[in-house]
Amino acid sequence: MALSGSIEGPGWHVSAHTASAPDGYACTVRVAHSGACGEFEHEFKHAVRHRVEREALLAALREGMMWIDHKMAQGFDF
Structure with a gap:
């Protein structure tokens, strides 16, 4: 079973979801914000x-x- 979760605030969003990996669980993370x-x-x-x-x-x-x-x-410029 894959888990997913997200957190939001004014102008930003973070989400993640899990996937099975040979050594446990791995996650993909997505971040977005407007500025x-x-x-x-x-x-x-x-x-x-x-x-x-x-x-x-x-x-x-x-x-x-x-x-x-x-x-x-x-903190970084990309």
Whole structure:
């Protein structure tokens, strides 16, 4: 069974979903936000695998939130 989750705020969105992997569970994370520079969207695979699916999903959502924090603080320029 695959789990998915999302978190939203004013002008931003983070979502993640799990998939079975040989060494546990992997997650794909999607982040999006709108700002003065326009719309930003990015999708990436969370690098850490977890043995428990719930932990994989929560870790991926936390990672997505860190991306949003850095992007909105202009920590990187893409």
